[in-house]
Amino acid sequence: MSDQTLNSWEARADANSFYGFTDLPTIKERGTTVLTHGKGAYVYDVHGREFLDANSGLWNMVAGFDHPGLIAAAKAQYDRFPGYHAFFGRMSDQTVMLSEKLVEVSPFARGKVFYTNSGSEANDTMVKMLWFLGGAEGKPQRRKILTRTNGYHGVTAVSASMTGKPYNSVFGLPLDGFIHLSCPHYWRFGKDGETETQFTARMAAELEETILREGADTIAGFFAEPVMGAGGVIPPSAGYFQAVQPILKKYGIPLIADEVITGFGRTGATWGCQTYDFIPDAIISSKNLTAGFFPMGAVILGPELTDRLQAAADAIEEFPHGFTASGHPVGCAIALKAIDVVMNEGLAENVRTLTPLFEEGLKRLSEKKNIGEWRGKGLMGALEAVADKDTKRPFDGSLSVSERIANACTDQGLICRPLGQAVVLCPPFIFTPSDMDKMFDRLEKALDGVFAEVA
Numbered sequence: 060m061s062d063q064t065l066n067s068w069e070a071r072a073d074a075n076s077f078y079g080f081t082d083l084p085t086i087k088e089r090g091t092t093v094l095t096h097g098k099g100a101y102v103y104d105v106h107g108r109e110f111l112d113a114n115s116g117l118w119n120m121v122a123g124f125d126h127p128g129l130i131a132a133a134k135a136q137y138d139r140f141p142g143y144h145a146f147f148g149r150m151s152d153q154t155v156m157l158s159e160k161l162v163e164v165s166p167f168a169r170g171k172v173f174y175t176n177s178g179s180e181a182n183d184t185m186v187k188m189l190w191f192l193g194g195a196e197g198k199p200q201r202r203k204i205l206t207r208t209n210g211y212h213g214v215t216a217v218s219a220s221m222t223g224k225p226y227n228s229v230f231g232l233p234l235d236g237f238i239h240l241s242c243p244h245y246w247r248f249g250k251d252g253e254t255e256t257q258f259t260a261r262m263a264a265e266l267e268e269t270i271l272r273e274g275a276d277t278i279a280g281f282f283a284e285p286v287m288g289a290g291g292v293i294p295p296s297a298g299y300f301q302a303v304q305p306i307l308k309k310y311g312i313p314l315i316a317d318e319v320i321t322g323f324g325r326t327g328a329t330w331g332c333q334t335y336d337f338i339p340d341a342i343i344s345s346k347n348l349t350a351g352f353f354p355m356g357a358v359i360l361g362p363e364l365t366d367r368l369q370a371a372a373d374a375i376e377e378f379p380h381g382f383t384a385s386g387h388p389v390g391c392a393i394a395l396k397a398i399d400v401v402m403n404e405g406l407a408e409n410v411r412t413l414t415p416l417f418e419e420g421l422k423r424l425s426e427k428k429n430i431g432e433w434r435g436k437g438l439m440g441a442l443e444a445v446a447d448k449d450t451k452r453p454f455d456g457s458l459s460v461s462e463r464i465a466n467a468c469t470d471q472g473l474i475c476r477p478l479g480q481a482v483v484l485c486p487p488f489i490f491t492p493s494d495m496d497k498m499f500d501r502l503e504k505a506l507d508g509v510f511a512e513v514a
Contacts, residue, residue, distance in 0.1 A: 067090075068091075068093040068105045069090030069091050069093065070090075072090075072091040072093055073086065073090070073091060076091070082459070082462050082477075084459075085462060085466060089466065092104055092110075092469070093105045096124070096125075097112070097120075097123070097124025097125060098123075098124060098125050099123045099124065099125065099489060100112055100123055100124075100486065100487045100489055100490055100494055101124075102124060102474070108472070109472060110469070110472050110473065110474050111472060111473050111474065111494060111497055111498060111501070112124075112474045112486075112487070113473060113474060113475045113484045113485070113486045113498045113502075114474050114475055114476045114483070114484070114485055114486075115351070115485050115486060115487045116351050117346070117351075118288065118320045118325070118346050118347075118439075118485050119345075119346035119347055119349075119350065119351035120350065120351040120487055121323075121324065121325075121347050121350050121351070121401065121406065121487050121488040121489075122350040122397065122400050122401070122406060122487065122488065122489060123487055123489045126350065126352075126400065128396055128400060128404075129350055129352045129393060129396055129397060129400065130352075132392050132393050132395070132396035133352060133353070133389060133392070133393050135392070136153065136388055136389045136392035136393070137389055140153075140388045141388070141389060142384075142387060142388065142389065143386075143387070143388055144381075144383055144384070144385060144386070144387075145174060145381065145385045145386035146381055146385075150386050151386065151387075151388035151391065152388075153388045153389075153391035153392045153395065154174070154386035154388065154391045156391070156395060157172070157386075157391040157394050157395055158171070158172040160395060160398060161344070161357060161359055162359070164329060164398065164402070165330070165342060165359050165361075166330060166332060166333060166338050166339075166342075167338075167359070167360075167361040167362060168362060169362050169365070170359060170360045170361050170362060170364075170365050171360050171365045171368075171369070172357050172358065172359050172360070173188075173357065173358040173360070173385075174355065174356070174357050174358075174382075174385040174386040174387075174390075174391075175345075175355070175356035175357065175358070175382055175385060176354050176355060176356060176382055176384055176385070177213070177345055177354055177355075177356045178212075178213055178218075178317070178319030178343060178344075178345035178346065178356045179212070179213025179214050179215045179218045179356075180213070180215065180218075180356055180382065181319070181343045181344070181345060181356035181357060181358050182212045182213045182215075182217070182218040182221060182282065182317060182319075182343055183213065183215045183217045183218045184358050184380065185280070185282075185315055185341060185343060185358050186204060186217050186218075186221070186279070186280070187217075187380055188358070188360075188364075188368055189201075189204075189279035189280045189313065190202055190279060191368070191371055191378070192279075192364075192367055192368060192371055193279055195370070195371030195374060195375075196367070196371070198276060200276065200277050201276060201277060201278065201279045202236050202277065202279055203236045203237070203238060203273055203277050203278045203279060204220075204221060204236065204237050204238070204278075204279055204280055204281075204282065205238050205240060205266075205269065205278060205280070205281040205282070205312070206221045206222070206223055206237065206238075206239055206240070206281075206282045206283070207223055207239060207240050207241065207242055207243065207283060207287070208223040208239045208240065208241060208242040209223055209224065209242040209244070209287055209290030209291065209293060210222060210223045210239075210242075210282070210283065210284055210287055210290055210317075211223075211224065211284070211287065211288060211289035211290055212282060212284075212317055216230075216232065216234065217234070219232050219233070220232050220233035220234040220237040221233070221237055221282055223239040223242070223290075224289075224290075238269060238273065240262075240265055240266060240269060241262060241265055242287070242290065242293065243258075243259070243262050243293070243295045243296045243299050244287075244293045244296075245258045245259075245296040245297075246431075246432045246434070246443075246451075247432075247443075247451070255296050255297050256297065256298065258296050259296045259297060259298045259299050259302050260302065262296065262299060262302065262303070263299075263302035263303050263306060266281075266303050266306050266307075267306050270306070270310050270312070275310035275311065275312065278310070278312050279312075279313075280312060280313045280314075280315055280340075281303075281307055281312055281313070281314050281315065282315045282317055282343075283300075283303075283314070283315070283316065283317065284316075284317045284318075284319075284320065284321065284331070285300075285316060285318065285321045285326065285330075285331025285332055285334060285335050286320070286321055286326060286331055286436050286439060288319075288320035288321070288439065288485075289320075289478065290478070291441050291443070291478045291479050291481040291483065292434060292435055292436075292439050292440055292441035292478075292481070292483050292485075293434065293441075294434060294435070294436050295335065299335075300332075300335050300336070300337040301336070301337065304337055313339075313340040313341065313364060314337075314339045314340050315339060315340060315341045315342075315343065316330070316331065316332045316337075316339035316341070316342050316343065317343045318330055318331050318332070318342050318343060318344055319343055319344065319345040319346050319356070320346060320347075320439070320485075321334075321439075322342065322344045322345075322346070322347055322348065323344070323347035323348060323397075323398065323401050323402075324347060324401050324402075324406065324407045324410050324437075324488060325347065325410070325437050325438060325439055325485070326436045326437035326439070327410055327411050327414055327436070327437035327438075328437075329402070329407070330342065331436075334436060334437070338361070339361065340360075340361050340363060340364050341358060341359060341360050341361055341364050342358075342359040342361075343356070343357075343358060343359075344356065344357045344358075344359060345357070347397070347401065348394050348397065348398075349390060349393045349394045349397050350393075350397040350400065350401070352393045352397065353387070353389060353390040353393045353394070354390070355387070355390040355391075355393075355394060401488065406488035406489065407488070409488055409489070409490070410437055410438050410488050411437075413438060413486075413490055413492070413495060414437055414438060416492060416495050417435070417438055417440060417484075417486075417495065418433075418435065418440070420495060420498075420499040421433040421434075421435060421440045421442060421484075423499070424442055424499065424502065424503060424506065425442060427506060427507075427510070428448055428510075428514070429444055429445060429446070429448070429506075429510045429514050430442050430443065430444060430445070430448075430506075431443045431444070431445035431448055431451050435484075438485060438486055438488065438490075439483075439484070439485045440483070440484050440485075441478070441481040441482065441483045441484070442481060442482050442506075443480060443481045444460045444461060444464070444480045444481065444482070445480070446514070453480045454480060454513060458513050460480060460509065460513055461477030461478065461479065461480050461481060461482055462477045463509045463512075463513070464477065464482050464505050464506060464509045465477040465482065467504075467505035467506075467508050467509050468482075468501060468502060468505040470505075471501035471502075471504055471505055472501060473497075473498060473501040473502060473505070475502065482502070482506075484498065484502075486498065
């Protein structure tokens with residue numbers, strides 16, 4: 060290895076950085092991609108290579124990487140009041156205004172907001188709120204949390220326990236009391252001869268059977284992404300939320316919509332729950348909340364949970380939970396601007412305009428013999444690779460097919476994400492039809508190359 064190689068950006072990254080959610084064989088073979096800046100929907104590395112980022116950073120850079128209004132909002136707030144907390148009865152004016160705005164744009168008639176630094180922390184906070192309620196209302200046994208297999212809710216010990224992914228077993232998770240129901244993915248998990256309506260009914264029956272088996276008075280809440288994101292962009296089966304919500308209401312179990320990915324426009328509506336026509340008891344928000352320009356999460360409580368939690372806190376004169384940077388004034392100023400940018404500067408409308416083109420491109424590529432399914436909603440979609448289309452048989456895991464496709468895309472100047480045996484696309488809201496064409500052209504070349512090697 061030459062001195063130049065030893066001192067390269069890739070070698071320096073590997074020497075001092077511990078990677079998370081990264082395919083280490085790829086790093087060993089190809090090295091880290093070290094980026095320097097971004098323009099619009101494109102990012103650039105230390106070698107000057109340009110990449111069309113069809114993953115919006117990590118679902119979140121929906122306004123691109125250099126939006127002047129968001130940069131100006133950050134700079135102005137740093138000049139004015141660069142940091143504070145939301146403890147001890149003190150918070151910034153930006154925090155107050157953001158809470159007002161979030162309740163205003165929520166599906167709730169009224170509510171309250173609690174701030175965190177990430178979606179993981181927001182889900183963790185919501186669980187603590189539900190546990191707090193159980194104790195305050197004389198039901199301390201009400202601690203079990205229901206989620207779904209393949210759902211993703213974060214990486215803290217609690218939110219990872221909620222996440223129905225097998226990799227958490229290496230941490231000895233999930234913790235006791237976290238129950239993963241079946242994944243509502245009809246294409247993959249529907250039985251032979253079972254209609255989608257019957258599949259949905261089976262998912263609902265499983266929920267009620269689980270509640271009865273565990274005891275409704277032991278279950279604190281049910282968390283669900285409107286569309287499963289890190290599970291591989293899995294929309295629910297038809298009528299899913301209309302089937303499960305009445306059951307939850309019947310047994311007094313709150314429905315929490317994890318809208319970390321789907322919130323603020325990704326599915327074509329402001330909230331994913333609006334796309335699927337249900338009103339949850341609370342919403343978890345992050346990612347698009349600040350368009351990726353600041354780490355922030357939020358728990359948005361609906362009216363009933365607001366009143367119950369306020370009563371529980373009043374009884375002990377506080378809610379003993381929070382983070383140093385909760386409600387950070389710079390983050391709140393950016394979020395206020397980001398909401399305005401998405402909702403009032405044409406980004407949300409652009410999602411709806413581009414969705415037919417996006418779906419058309421996914422459908423076209425799904426006609427390849429090694430793509431079993433295309434799926435998606437709004438500007439989030441996936442192509443599922445299969446060894447056999449008729450039987451839906453996946454490729455042998457040792458082939459790392461989706462990782463190979465993602466690496467081939469990188470070589471084509473396109474960033475996308477491998478998830479299981481799927482390739483996931485979630486382009487920024489500022490994409491143009493030309494960007495869409497480039498994305499699918501580069502992806503198709505990558506697919507053809509990899510399938511020629513492995514199929």
